[in-house]
Amino acid sequence: MKKTLWIPWLWRVPLIAIILFEFTVLVNGVNITPDYTELGLFLTSTILLFGIEIFRSYIPKKYSYRLYWWAVLPGVLSIYLDALGDFAHFYSRFVHYDTLMHTLGAFSATLFIWNLLQAKFREDYTVTVMLLLTFCMSITIASGYEILEFSEDFFTGSSRFGDSFDTGVDLVMDFMGAGFATLLISKLTKHGKTKG
Numbered sequence: 054m055k056k057t058l059w060i061p062w063l064w065r066v067p068l069i070a071i072i073l074f075e076f077t078v079l080v081n082g083v084n085i086t087p088d089y090t091e092l093g094l095f096l097t098s099t100i101l102l103f104g105i106e107i108f109r110s111y112i113p114k115k116y117s118y119r120l121y122w123w124a125v126l127p128g129v130l131s132i133y134l135d136a137l138g139d140f141a142h143f144y145s146r147f148v149h150y151d152t153l154m155h156t157l158g159a160f161s162a163t164l165f166i167w168n169l170l171q172a173k174f175r176e177d178y179t180v181t182v183m184l185l186l187t188f189c190m191s192i193t194i195a196s197g198y199e200i201l202e203f204s205e206d207f208f209t210g211s212s213r214f215g216d217s218f219d220t221g222v223d224l225v226m227d228f229m230g231a232g233f234a235t236l237l238i239s240k241l242t243k244h245g246k247t248k249g
Contacts, residue, residue: 060122061109064129068102071136078140087139090211093201094139098132108169116172124168127161155195155223159230163191167238180242188235195227 075095143150
């Protein structure tokens, strides 16, 4: 186990760095204007870091299972690409950047959810039931994210939510990202490769 003590730093260092940068922008320490809001970026990164750390310390103690790097690093990549898209104005310059981010975000969330569900329910349910539950939870989170985008627009006056067509495309891409991750997990599970 000691040989893997460095692995959490693969997500801690990048997330702490992006949180510090986003906080600096939020308090006007750096004069950069993102496409959307600094607060949304800062909160997303901070919640992800604390969520990972809470689950990382809780799961091994409670369920004798661990949070695997492959379930965490895609989410960290999503956070970085989201921030890059906002600060480098990729969302406004590249039409399909938002589409890519929704697909990657749902893919990442699905891997993370699978790992968490495996910790608690791996002995209780079949792989098929676990995959279906993982997929449904990922889509629920994606729908919740659309509600957060709407709420951010409503309370801050940003334009993150977009029109009904944009929201529909976002949800379809979330569905595809979650579906692709679920299929990948299914294939890897059949070959016993979803650990480590």
